[in-house]
Structure formats: C-alpha cells, structure tokens
Amino acid sequence: MRVLPAEDASFEMRMPVVVVGAGAAGLTAALALRAAGQEVLVLERDPVPRGSTALSAGLIPAPGTRWQQAAGEADSPERFAADILAKAGGEPDAAMVRAIATRIGPVLEWLADRHGLDFSVITDFRYPGHSACRMHGLPSRSGEELVNRLREAAEAAGTEILCEAQVTDLYADADGRIHGIAFRRPDGGEERLGCGALILACNGYGGNPALVAEHVPQLAGALYFGHAGNQGEALLWGEALGAATRHLSGHQGHGSVAHPIGILISWATITQGGFQVNLEGRRFSDESHGYSEQAAVVLRQPEGIAWSVFDERIAGIARQFEDFRQAEAAGVVLSAPDVAALAAATKLPEAALRATLEEVEALKQAGATDGFGRSFAHQPPLVPPYRAVRVTGALFHTQGGLVVDEAARVLRPDGTPFPNLYAAGGAACGVSGSRAEGYLSGNGLLTAVALGHAAGEAAARA
Ligand SMILES: Cc1cc2nc3c(=O)[nH]c(=O)nc-3n(C[C@H](O)[C@H](O)[C@H](O)COP(=O)(O)OP(=O)(O)OC[C@H]3O[C@@H](n4cnc5c(N)ncnc54)[C@H](O)[C@@H]3O)c2cc1C
Numbered sequence: 001m002r003v004l005p006a007e008d009a010s011f012e013m014r015m016p017v018v019v020v021g022a023g024a025a026g027l028t029a030a031l032a033l034r035a036a037g038q039e040v041l042v043l044e045r046d047p048v049p050r051g052s053t054a055l056s057a058g059l060i061p062a063p064g065t066r067w068q069q070a071a072g073e074a075d076s077p078e079r080f081a082a083d084i085l086a087k088a089g090g091e092p093d094a095a096m097v098r099a100i101a102t103r104i105g106p107v108l109e110w111l112a113d114r115h116g117l118d119f120s121v122i123t124d125f126r127y128p129g130h131s132a133c134r135m136h137g138l139p140s141r142s143g144e145e146l147v148n149r150l151r152e153a154a155e156a157a158g159t160e161i162l163c164e165a166q167v168t169d170l171y172a173d174a175d176g177r178i179h180g181i182a183f184r185r186p187d188g189g190e191e192r193l194g195c196g197a198l199i200l201a202c203n204g205y206g207g208n209p210a211l212v213a214e215h216v217p218q219l220a221g222a223l224y225f226g227h228a229g230n231q232g233e234a235l236l237w238g239e240a241l242g243a244a245t246r247h248l249s250g251h252q253g254h255g256s257v258a259h260p261i262g263i264l265i266s267w268a269t270i271t272q273g274g275f276q277v278n279l280e281g282r283r284f285s286d287e288s289h290g291y292s293e294q295a296a297v298v299l300r301q302p303e304g305i306a307w308s309v310f311d312e313r314i315a316g317i318a319r320q321f322e323d324f325r326q327a328e329a330a331g332v333v334l335s336a337p338d339v340a341a342l343a344a345a346t347k348l349p350e351a352a353l354r355a356t357l358e359e360v361e362a363l364k365q366a367g368a369t370d371g372f373g374r375s376f377a378h379q380p381p382l383v384p385p386y387r388a389v390r391v392t393g394a395l396f397h398t399q400g401g402l403v404v405d406e407a408a409r410v411l412r413p414d415g416t417p418f419p420n421l422y423a424a425g426g427a428a429c430g431v432s433g434s435r436a437e438g439y440l441s442g443n444g445l446l447t448a449v450a451l452g453h454a455a456g457e458a459a460a461r462a
Pocket of ligand 1: 233
C-alpha cells in the first residue's frame, strides 16, 4: 500500500480510466463512464464483485422519484438534505449534501430506464430521521441483487472488470497526478497499468482493525459486519498523497445483528413498536434514535447482548427483507405465545421481562414518552405471539474518508483538487459527520451511487 514516484515506473498498458473496486460506487462510476463513451477498467480484489454492497439490504434513499410520486409520497431534494443535515448535527458540508440529494433521484431513474434495475419504494415503514418514505430497493430488498444487477449492467455496457486484481500501489508525480497503479494477482504476480484518471471506489477501513482502533475506538474489537476486503487503502493512499481527510471517526454501526449467527435483523422490528432489553430483562435506551448509534449502546450491556422483542405483525413487515427471512429459516427468531414462554425461550428473568412489557404497553396506550426520551405515541400494542431475537452491536462500515468536491474530485487541505483522482462511496468522506448517530439510514449506498455517478461523469469529461 504505497504511493511511489511516477518517474520510477513504466507501463506496458494504459487505460483512460481505472476504477479500484467493483461495489456499488465503482460499478455506478463505470456505467456513467460508459454512458459518456469512455473506456474503463474496473479492478476488483475478489473473484466475484460483492463488497459491502452485497451484504447490505440494498436500500437507497432518494427524493422526488417517480416511484414516490406514484405512491403519493411528497418529498424533495431540499427536504432530504435537511434530514441528512439534521441527523448529522449540521456537520457535513451543506452544499455537498444538497448536490448528492439532488443527484440521487435522477440516477436511480436512469439505472431503471437505461439498465433495467427494477426499483420500488418502501412505503410500509419509515426509517428513523427520514421525513418521507424514500428508501428504494430491488425486488428482493437485498444488496446481493443490487451488486449483481449493477455488474450485469456494467458488463452489458462494455465495462471491463478484472477480478482477483488487488491494487497495491499508486504511481504519482510531484503535482499529485496519478500516472498508474500496480496490482497483485492470486499467484503473487505484480502487474502495472498506466491510467489517465483513477477512481477510488474501494470503500473504507472497517476491515482494518488497526485503523478502526485508531479512528473509531469505541468499536475496537467489535464484530465487523462489512466486507473483509475493505482495508482502508483509499485513506492510506490519500494520506500519503497529502489529501484532505475528514470525519474519520464517523461510521455506521448496527445494534441489531442476530448473535452468534450473524444475520442483520431489520430495524423495523423496533421502529414499528418493538423494543430491546438486556440480559436482565430491562430496557436500557431510547431505541428510536437509530440503529447506528445503538451498536455501542448494546455493546455496553452485559455480555454485549440484547434481545429485540416484537410481535407477529412486525415480523410480517420485516419479512420483506431477505435477511429476516434467512434468520427465520435459521430458527433464531423465537416465537412465544405469552410472556412466561418468552422468558423461558430467551432465558430472561420472567418478572423483569413482564414488568418491561407492561410498562411499554402502558406507555403506548397513553401515547407517552419514557424516561429515555422515546415517544410511544401512535405505536400499536404488541399482540401475542411475541417474537424475539438475540442480537449484538456491530460495525458495518466507516463514514469518514477523503474529502471530495461535488464532482467527486479528491481535494487537498487547501481545497484545490488533485488533477485526476476521484473517490466515491466509502472511500470518500460521507455525509454522516463524525459520530455514529450522524448516520441516516441509507447514507452508505446514497454516497456510493451518487458520488460514483459524479466521479464517472467527471472523469469522462476530464
Ligand atoms: C450488513 C450491512 C447492511 C447495510 N445496509 C445498507 C443499506 O440498506 N443501505 C445503505 O445505504 N447502506 C447500507 N450499508 C452500507 C453499504 O453497504 C455501503 O455503504 C456501500 O455498499 C459502500 O459501497 P462501496 O462501493 O463504496 O463499497 P463496497 O461495496 O464494499 O465495494 C468496494 C469494493 O472494493 C474492493 N476492494 C477493496 N480494496 C481493493 C483493492 N485494493 N483493490 C481492488 N479492489 C478492492 C472490495 O473487494 C469491494 O468489492 C450496509 C452495510 C452492511 C455491512
């Protein structure tokens, strides 16, 4: 993982644009490049492109889309940008947030119209912090489908994707212009390739324990639930080049990963009227804030474990997600006809669990707010059979990274852009600020797809 002097390298082959990483960001960038008639080579370290994109629910927030309009959902880029900024406490750059919130809707419609990605909008629940139903997903609501469809579209559009090619080094001159890269093949062989422009789409540093300990110490040693190949090369190369970095402590955590099996349990289990208790059978937080900040909160509980408690109605909503269906098939979503059976199945103390459940139901009936600050107004009661899952907190991905402008150009600390270097998705600083609670659901794929598109367009123009 080095940045080496360009003068020392010769390149037998050269591509106009090289993209590092074939997740949502890299593949969207490739599609934008091909739409502009530009040749592009995507280098991917894995045998098959998956990335964190494949591990996600594949849900992308976008305002003012035709799917929202058809569903009668009023929304606008301004409203979306306001939600992002409110969740992140005003930390991200407001102009950047507006640009991304404005770009994403048309990009999703373009992916649907031009490349056949069959998006629809989720209207049966809203994620915390979103003032409109604006999460768009493909039919299976899985990131695996998203990355597969993007890859198929990119290949059909004439993108070359070279798998099992891990980029190790960049070659740059004194002005920060990238002349080429080196990549390693599975047999240990090294190859060098010249490029006219380079797009970093290799995500963040969640898979690098040393960088997590340095930048996100509260989750050091926590379960990492993202793609193991996200080792932080973009950050390390950027630092070596003297690029500006920002919000390196920012991240997306999740307080609802079924443990020990490791399956994401949709946060709809909580927002729709469920709650979490610790091993003492007691609630410990305002779960309605958001799943990201809940990761560290759950990890502070005894054994780092919580039980998410909900009912069959809520399970019916969560069942639209492939992950939840898998969790049910694996038998980790327990079912119990009453509190005594629930306590027996979960091994939680029955008296405490009963008291917690009664308290929550009384709060719902009164439409009241509890001592943690969670409002139970308009939350339907839980109706037996109860459902419960044993969960822990996990790190999903980092949100800090290289500072880019609206065209995804990597910037120096003085705000000037590098001549031909771009970053998108988890490689770039996102729009979540420096804290876990700054992550608004969907910020990950939002910046992957919107900045990937911006990077591809800009690199094609350059
Ligand atoms: C369990 C889970 C659920 C999530 N759910 C959602 C959701 O519903 N909505 C949402 O918006 N976000 C979600 N996220 C976050 C989202 O998945 C990421 O923000 C997004 O996928 C980032 O896309 P990317 O293209 O930047 O990175 P990735 O999809 O990780 O792609 C990066 C690619 O780069 C490759 N790579 C890395 N280093 C190199 C190298 N040196 N050389 C070559 N290739 C390299 C990797 O192998 C990988 O394929 C979730 C994350 C997780 C883990």
